Amino acid sequence: GAGVSQSPSNKVTEKGKDVELRCDPISGHTALYWYRQRLGQGLEFLIYFQGNSAPDKSGLPSDRFSAERTGESVSTLTIQRTQQEDSAVYLCASSGESSGNTIYFGEGSWLTVV
Amino acid sequence: KQEVTQIPAALSVPEGENLVLNCSFTDSAIYNLQWFRQDPGKGLTSLLLIQSSQREQTSGRLNASLDKSSGRSTLYIAASQPGDSATYLCAVKSGGFKTIFGAGTRLFVKA
Numbered sequence: 001g002a003g004v005s006q007s008p009s010n011k012v013t014e015k016g017k018d019v020e021l022r023c024d025p026i027s028g029h030t031a032l033y034w035y036r037q038r039l040g041q042g043l044e045f046l047i048y049f050q051g052n053s054a055p056d057k058s059g060l061p062s063d064r065f066s067a068e069r070t071g072e073s074v075s076t077l078t079i080q081r082t083q084q085e086d087s088a089v090y091l092c093a094s095s096g097e098s099s100g101n102t103i104y105f106g107e108g109s110w111l112t113v114v
Numbered sequence: 115k116q117e118v119t120q121i122p123a124a125l126s127v128p129e130g131e132n133l134v135l136n137c138s139f140t141d142s143a144i145y146n147l148q149w150f151r152q153d154p155g156k157g158l159t160s161l162l163l164i165q166s167s168q169r170e171q172t173s174g175r176l177n178a179s180l181d182k183s184s185g186r187s188t189l190y191i192a193a194s195q196p197g198d199s200a201t202y203l204c205a206v207k208s209g210g211f212k213t214i215f216g217a218g219t220r221l222f223v224k225a
Contacts (some may be wrong), residue, residue, distance in 0.1 A: 033213065042217040043203070056212050091157060101165075103148055103205065103213065105158040 002026075004106035006092050012112045013082055021077045021109045025094030032075050033093040033103070034067060043091065049075060082113045116141045116208050120216035127194055128224050135189040135219045137204035142182045145207040149178050149189050152201045152218070161202075162189075194223045 005024040013019050025032050034046040045059040049069045060066070064082075069075040079086055089108040095101050117140045127133050137147070146165050150158040162171045162178040164187070170179040177190040187204055201218040208214070 035215075043215040045212055045214065048212060058212075093158075100163060101146060101207075102160050102163045104160060105150075107157040 004092055004094055004104050006090075006106035006109050008109055009107065010110045010112075012114060015084060015113055016081055018078065018080045019082055019111060021079075021090050021092075021111070023075045023077070023092030023094075023106060025073065025075070025092070026096070026099070026104055027073075028098050029094035029096035029104075030072060031095045031101075032069060033095075034075070034077050035091045035093070036061075036088045037091060037108075038088045046077070046090075079111075082111075084113045087111055087113045116144075116206060116212075116214045118204060118206050118214050118216040120202075120204060120219050122219055123217065124220040124222075126222045126224065129194060129196060131194050131223075132190070132192050133194055133221075135191070135202050135221070137187040137189070137216055139185045139187075139206045139214075141208055142185050143209060144182060145209060147178075147180055147187050147207070148205045148213075149176075149187075150203045150205060152203060154200075158203065191221075194221075196223045196225045199223050 007022045032049040035043045047067050048056045051072050052069050064080045067077045089110045091108045093103045093105045095103045119138045121136045148163045149161040152158045164171050164180045175192040180187045201220045203218040205215045
């Protein structure tokens with residue numbers, strides 16, 4: 001696609017429910033990143049994919065968080081048993097040699113846990 | 115462990131002024147450094163990417179420099195405009211794939 005696409009753009013969920021966030025990277029980009037940004041805060045690294053493998057999962061805050069990527073394309077970030085502290089915008093980005101390794105971000109998925 | 119610091123945290127300038135935003139990093143073994151802009155409630159927009167072998171990059175009124183040995187990068191904005199008001203973030207990619215972001219500088223350009 002022309003840019004990084006994320007869905008849903010907004011999600012309100014009840015505490016304890018599971019949520020799935022989706023990211024469609026730019027076509028041909030082998031690297032994919034997930035970041036979390038709480039209101040008024042900086043970007044917090046969650047996970048990085050190179051192809052379908054995740055060499056760096058060090059940023060996932062707990063075992064309630066998991067992510068996968070298939071077909072060297074779409075990625076999903078799953079949060080189980082959501083807590084109010086999970087409320088944030090979840091940003092996905094991708095990069096590839098075809099675009100000089102510049103990182104491009106999606107508009108984010110805004111998650112509110114009530 | 116790579117750490118990225120941006121100074122100042124916030125900056126307010128009158129329209130037309132030239133300004134410099136600073137970014138410093140602790141590990142000089144970087145792959146590249148990228149400057150982004152973030153508008154309130156929006157995602158990040160890439161401004162400039164500097165590869166580790168480069169000293170500077172320019173795009174319009176923006177010029178970014180990189181000094182790896184001192185662990186510093188600067189973003190120079192010429193003839194600032196109210197539309198430049200946003201948060202500016204620098205991001206450093208090191209050999210371990212992870213790209214680390216600074217906390218950003220919030221810029222406000224007064225008309």
